[in-house]
Amino acid sequence: MPAPAAPTPTPRRRATRIVVGALVAVLLLAALAFAAIRLYAGQQTGGDVAEPTVAGAATAVTADPADLDGAYAVGDGSEAGYRVDEVLAGKDVTVVGRTSEVTGSATIAGGELTEATIDVDVASIETDESQRDARFQDILGTAEFPTATFELSEPVDVSAVADGETVTVDAAGTMTIQGVPQDVTATLQVRLTEDGAAVSTQVPVTFADYGVTAPDLGFVTVEDDGFVEAELALTR
Template identity: 35%
Template sequence: MLVLLSGLALFAARPGPGTPPLALPPGGAAPDATALDGTWTVAGGSTGGFRVVQTVLGARSGIAGRTGEITGTATFVRDTLTVAHFSMDLRTLLVNGKTQPQFATSAGVTDAPVATFDLTGPVAATGLGTGTTVTAPVAGRLSLHGVTRPVVAQVSARRSADRLELAGAIPVVFTDWGIRAPRNYGPLGSLDAEGTAEWLLEMRHR
């Protein structure tokens, strides 16, 4: 989910505030009568990708890769998230609306084109069915670059009309997934050696 390496996007964004993290949008509609229990499926309007901090001439800003090619499901039983699996097609990530020529090589996309997250333990979601925003750490396994490791995602969720909205983030240290550290350019610019995999999902009851 998170891949910006080997100068992939250095200087891709001018110094400034940069791209903000994905998060639940302000407001949200009152939930309808759809029960929370059951299986929810990722729907159109979902987005995900990575965010990493760059330094250019001493100024730090966030840059991001984004894709809408996300699939997955989440299952609730008695207000508890019991099963979740999400996949993201890394071949479709865009930085500033464009593909990056170094991406496939740096991220090993040819051999591992899809990143996945799988829940590894139940998560209480008390109040979610009534429209309350629930925020919790969520343990799972992240598969990226052909490597699977345990992670803890910070997730916020809420019901809005007939949708379930999920926003989450996972810190990723490149070398933990066997990804080469970014090439830096001294005082001219550099990329941090870690970043954040993140997503904002619109889900519908199946």
């Protein structure tokens, strides 16, 4: 006796199979995308970038305190940028951006740092991901405000560098980001070198103070606070 023919699927059953298949495909793609983001997060190298320091500067030298006085300029080898934590696909990631497009000047008189202005080309700051950099530039409006500035507002005693010491001091100043000025305190490390001085700094910032909203894209959430950082080679 011939086997009975298989029942022909009804239109409703066919529609159900199509919907289930589509859902499975969507879930599979979502799982693959999440896995790719997790893999990408694990490959981020910002946490491997050391915080700014003068420890790697040229061998410290000594000098007569009076010889410290004079004008200094930001020279080659200087860099600045930012450091911020974010949560990417559930993983804690440290993001570090840097640029060598840094200019500025400083003046020492009577063993005190009496003037200092540092300009950073924010639009040229780069991380290890170009899409993040494009988003960063958009958030900070670098087309309109391409430069961030720090200007010293009170003299700082740095006379101890004449003894070959690495001096750590707090420097009060005004930092301007996205056209918004804020009073800040920058922690400076200063070390005398044969060419002038090495200076490093890390300044804590709260983005909202500068009218910046930290992005939250669902799979990535950026913290509301971070640091502006710089390592500067000052030449006479």
